[in-house]
Amino acid sequence: MRTGVIGCGLIGSRRARWAGTDLVWVHDTCAEAGESLARECGVAALQDWRDGLERVEAIVVATPNGVAPAIVVQALERGLHVLLEKPMGRNLQEARHLAERAAVSSGVLKIGFNHRYHPAVSKAHELLAELGPVLSLRARYGHGGRPGYENEWRGNPELAGGGVLLDQGVHIADLMGWFGGPPATAYAQIRTACWPIAPLEDTAFALLTYESGALAQFHVGWTQWKNLFSLEVFAEMGSLHMEGLGGSYGPESLRCYRRRPQGGAPDEQRWDFEGPDSSWELEWRDFLGATAGQPYWGTPADGLLAMRTLEALYASAAKGLVCPVVT
Template sequence: MKYGIIGYGKMGMIRHKALIASGAGEAAKIYEINGNQEYKHLLVDTYDEIINDTNLDAVVICTPNYLNKQLTIAALSAGKHVFCEKPPAFSGDEVREIITTEEKSRKVLMYGFNHRHHGGSLRMIEEIQSGKFGRVLWMRGRYGKSVDEDYFTNWRADPKLAGGGILIDQGIHMLDLFLQVGGDFDEMHAFVSSLYWNIPDIEDNVFAIFRSSETGICASLHSTMTQWRHLFSFEVFLEKGYMVLNGLKTPSGTYGAEQLTIAQNRTKAPAANWEDEETHLYDVDHSWEHEMKNFISAINEESFTERRDSHEALRVMCLIDRIYDLERHEGKNLFNKLNGTN
């Protein structure tokens, strides 16, 4: 198969490398506004040259957030399979527009929710689905990074280009893992703030709690860009044990080692102790290649109706909508008060 890549910054390069590793095809065209010397023979002048090229089978979209929706719709409409980075759009309603186009095109659409493809996450989901630990009772996710003043010069600091702050940038991955493990949530409370960077509509912290009235599963999220030492922690507690994934193997290496701890309860108190735990360390990150292979498999198997990735993206965006609605209704007055504005 032949691919076109739109956007060849950090993520475009990572996706290209994963496509090469998959052995399933080649990148035939690349569009990047800043150019790229290594693959200059593949560069085209506009992204339309990729979208409208009938010789290309699929398009990989790695652009700033505000372009994701329009490029995905254009590529699907042109008869291309599409892999697009998250977020899919800026709201659930926008995702529904994309799904309408997807259904008409009958092409595969997949989004870059990369964290579900990490070795630790895959093992967690496998163990949970096995049933030997019983039902999921509750989950806790903490995901944070630090940014500096260079953040102000980045498109991510502009709400019109980014669509929001740390939640839509990074917390979206933790929400996706919550939904993968615990199913849907219909009850929610959240606090959204920008106490440090003070950028309107670009939150630097989100605290949110969720509950499913159907299953009773509860989850708590802290998504932050004022975590001065990068941190990733995803905890799942079940009837008969627990799983804790600390650290995340990333290209930057800033989140530390990816380590999954698993323990089953004893029949007598204390239910578990340190000696009962088994630890799995993931030294090599295969998540990018695993994700691309899933995309390619879906294309080869023509599994449009088998696994609708867009519907999972819609579930995530509906949660984000509700969190941002709470911020708009309840948090704006606090922001104005703290910053001396009306």
């Protein structure tokens, strides 16, 4: 599938490498970034991405959050398939607009939620069916930020749309929706605790409730000096514990505990996933499948659910109240 990549930073470069021989061109407003990736991949570097739309069937959009939606809309209008890096716009309004445009396009819109493709996470999701209804979820996710964030797009409210609650929290909101379904209410406290990026937050604590009675809690931060990823799901018949994402987030593992009818210590099963991060490759394959009409993860509905959850959390943090997660 002939593909163009827009935005040649950390994630765009990664996506371009996985596109392999499908890659036709790349584009970045920073000519140096575009040309360097183009040289590495042996493809053209375009000065204007619009010039390349007729030569491809799909694009990957890995730009700062604030510039992505306008690009996605133009591509969808031409019937191109789009892999849009999370988040689905800067806010719920933008996410809704993208979902509407996708609904009337012959192109597929997939939101890049690579965490679902981490083997510990996808295996846990498979196992959940054996453990019965979810009772609660708990997640911690963060890194130590970066001096100078205030000068990068992530420190610019216009380009970023949110701080860590959006940037990393969108993965957690997505995973909580995937494991637990749509939440009903949201409560959050957010802080600009350390980095000079106000009004953007570098620390967030969140609490979600579900119609079923289930509860979820998470903490995301750029004040988590040692990188950490942990997601735990507690269900009626057992629990699932995902730790690490490989690399700086530590080895990836999954533990599944199953309750014993007689009580006492649960049965434990453990999986360790060593080796390189396969999530990007698996997600690329899923995107290719999606363009061939197969079901896929990261649909516009998935992206919308994560943005609805975050919108309610931001509203809660602003008002100091529990807010409904709107449908």
